[in-house]
Amino acid sequence: MSLIWRYISRYNKLFLVNVLGAFGFVFVELGLPTMLARLINETVAGGGKENILRTTVFMVGLVLIGFVGRVIVAYATGRITTNMVADMRNDMYQNIQTFSHEEYDRIGVSSLVTRVTNDAFILMQFAQMLLRMGLMTFIMMFASAFMIARTSPELSVILLPAFPALLVMILVIGKKSQPLSEAQQQNLDDINGNLRESLSGMRVIRAFVKEAFQAERFEGVNNAYSLVSKKLFRLMAWNQPVFSHVINLIIIAIVWFGSEQIEGGSLQLGDMTAFIEYSFHALFSFLNFAVVFMMYPRASVSAKRIQEVLDTTSSISPNEAGITETRTRGYLTFEAVSFAYPGNTGTPVIKDISFSAEPGQTIAFIGSTGSGKSTLIQLIPRFYDVTKGRILIDGHDVRDYNLKALRKKIGFIPQKALLFTGTISENLRYGKWDASKKEIEEASDISQAKEFIARKPKRFDEHLAEGGSNLSGGQKQRLSIARAIVRKPDIYIFDDSFSALDYKTDAILRARLKKETGKATVIIVAQRVSTIMHADKIIVMNEGEVVGQGTHKELLRKCEIYYDIASSQMSKEELA
Numbered sequence: 001m002s003l004i005w006r007y008i009s010r011y012n013k014l015f016l017v018n019v020l021g022a023f024g025f026v027f028v029e030l031g032l033p034t035m036l037a038r039l040i041n042e043t044v045a046g047g048g049k050e051n052i053l054r055t056t057v058f059m060v061g062l063v064l065i066g067f068v069g070r071v072i073v074a075y076a077t078g079r080i081t082t083n084m085v086a087d088m089r090n091d092m093y094q095n096i097q098t099f100s101h102e103e104y105d106r107i108g109v110s111s112l113v114t115r116v117t118n119d120a121f122i123l124m125q126f127a128q129m130l131l132r133m134g135l136m137t138f139i140m141m142f143a144s145a146f147m148i149a150r151t152s153p154e155l156s157v158i159l160l161p162a163f164p165a166l167l168v169m170i171l172v173i174g175k176k177s178q179p180l181s182e183a184q185q186q187n188l189d190d191i192n193g194n195l196r197e198s199l200s201g202m203r204v205i206r207a208f209v210k211e212a213f214q215a216e217r218f219e220g221v222n223n224a225y226s227l228v229s230k231k232l233f234r235l236m237a238w239n240q241p242v243f244s245h246v247i248n249l250i251i252i253a254i255v256w257f258g259s260e261q262i263e264g265g266s267l268q269l270g271d272m273t274a275f276i277e278y279s280f281h282a283l284f285s286f287l288n289f290a291v292v293f294m295m296y297p298r299a300s301v302s303a304k305r306i307q308e309v310l311d312t313t314s315s316i317s318p319n320e321a322g323i324t325e326t327r328t329r330g331y332l333t334f335e336a337v338s339f340a341y342p343g344n345t346g347t348p349v350i351k352d353i354s355f356s357a358e359p360g361q362t363i364a365f366i367g368s369t370g371s372g373k374s375t376l377i378q379l380i381p382r383f384y385d386v387t388k389g390r391i392l393i394d395g396h397d398v399r400d401y402n403l404k405a406l407r408k409k410i411g412f413i414p415q416k417a418l419l420f421t422g423t424i425s426e427n428l429r430y431g432k433w434d435a436s437k438k439e440i441e442e443a444s445d446i447s448q449a450k451e452f453i454a455r456k457p458k459r460f461d462e463h464l465a466e467g468g469s470n471l472s473g474g475q476k477q478r479l480s481i482a483r484a485i486v487r488k489p490d491i492y493i494f495d496d497s498f499s500a501l502d503y504k505t506d507a508i509l510r511a512r513l514k515k516e517t518g519k520a521t522v523i524i525v526a527q528r529v530s531t532i533m534h535a536d537k538i539i540v541m542n543e544g545e546v547v548g549q550g551t552h553k554e555l556l557r558k559c560e561i562y563y564d565i566a567s568s569q570m571s572k573e574e575l576a
């Protein structure tokens with residue numbers, strides 16, 4: 001509730017309009033039966049035509065005011081709640097952007113998507129109900145209770161037992177629905193996760209003819225959701241019929257006892273009609289209030305999930321006041337670095353690694369799969385922080401840098417090339433929006449992307465589909481390399497980024513890159529020996545440890561693991 005209120009209060013002027021509109025509406029809704037009572041009493045008593053006409057005109061006026069009040073409430077509610085949900089989504093998105101990989105892993109990408117989309121939508125629906133009905137009915141309940149007591153204190157006694165009975169029912173339903181709502185949102189996360197995985201892995205599913213298997217898995221999570229939803233709706237289904245029947249019974253009782261009072265002369269016919277209307281309003285507003293109240297558990301689950309996203313702070317501090325400028329550019333040092341993934345602190349995947357690199361040097365990492373190469377390079381831009389030791393760039397610990405400034409020094413080319421929806425040139429300018437046409441042409445020439453771009457009908461203006469899915473793996477990789485070159489970073493990090501290229505393109509690209517990155521430091525992770533054999537230093541890794549360091553030739557002589565890797569890829573003549 002406090003979350004919703006915090007966002008609604010950003011629009012306090014509109015909220016005030018909403019409250020005034022609600023008061024106006026209640027005034028009219030209760031004013032009408034009061035005038036109707038007067039009209040009936042005047043007619044029964046044979047009051048003058050003029051009086052009746054005046055009352056009628058007054059009632060028409062009230063109807064118009066009521067209409068305007070309702071429109072104002074609907075308008076203000078609509079604006080407040082759409083702004084509220086947009087603000088909430090923006091705030092969540094901005095905070096999610098600051099998360100480190102640890103937080104992404106902990107909350108889960110699918111759950112984050114559900115929270116930003118569905119949970120925010122549930123809060124919007126709840127806020128709409130709250131502002132449109134909750135507020136109005138809350139005012140209506142008290143105002144109509146006052147009118148009921150004023151019109152006939154004797155008849156009011158009939159209504160007294162109804163309210164606590166209905167209240168108990170609301171509380172029971174509310175309490176029972178809370179865990180079901182939690183399960184429902186969790187199941188929605190599962191549907192989302194399942195969909196993400198199966199839609200992005202459609203090619204693998206088809207290749208392995210696993211459509212039926214995946215459909216069964218989807219059916220499983222989908223059924224779990226609908227099972228919980230059915231339970232929830234079954235619970236809610238009691239609400240409306242019980243309320244309307246209670247209202248009907250009460251009205252019958254009012255007519256029964258009211259008629260006796262009319263016969264006895266202690267009540268007028270008009271007053272009884274008004275009393276029925278007031279009771280109807282009181283009970284009906286109680287019903288509406290109950291609907292809002294019953295939506296509350298579901299909304300509170302969503303609010304808790306959204307609040308968690310807003311409250312989560314990144315384990316990697318952005319260090320706004322950190323270092324932004326350095327005297328040198330591209331010196332990199334690992335000092336006895338160890339690292340364990342969060343949650344697996346007992347098993348470090350990087351163990352006590354030290355090495356250094358200078359501008360103009362190329363340092364390569366090679367080793368068996370799972371030896372920790374990708375993990376190691378992810379520590380440089382602080383996707384994770386080291387568990388022990390330190391990493392220095394230009395003499396400063398990476399944790400002392402302003403995070404954005406640190407990442408601007410680095411051109412990171414990930415293992416899996418990822419491009420964004422947009423044109424080729426927009427993608428190439430991703431790290432430098434003001435890059436000139438010449439700069440992006442040059443970068444695509446170096447990365448060997450120029451030729452295939454030239455073959456595209458719209459060349460640099462060619463539109464890329466989501467994730468660059470209308471390009472080949474090698475083409476995506478080349479664009480991803482060009483994107484990093486445009487930025488001209490101090491340190492290039494290639495995480496097995498040449499693996500999707502054929503040997504010839506790999507060789508040409510590296511030769512061109514060598515010239516371009518002349519003064520920069522280049523870190524390469526690779527599986528192919530031919531990609532890294534000309535590096536200034538090759539670091540061989542095995543199970544998170546460095547088992548050899550040196551040039552290609554040195555390692556062939558002194559490092560058995562390197563020799564094994566090289567001999568599995570090269571001929572005897574090449575090894576000699």
Ligand SMILES: Nc1ncnc2c1ncn2[C@@H]1O[C@H](COP(=O)(O)OP(=O)(O)OP(=O)(O)O)[C@@H](O)[C@H]1O
Pocket residue numbers: 105341344349367368369370371372373374375376
């Ligand atoms: N997010 C993660 N959480 C927990 N453990 C992880 C995570 N990512 C990787 N690991 C584990 O860390 C170890 C090192 O993985 P890493 O990806 O760094 O190896 P690699 O040498 O780059 O392998 P490859 O050559 O196959 O890409 C592996 O045992 C892997 O299972």
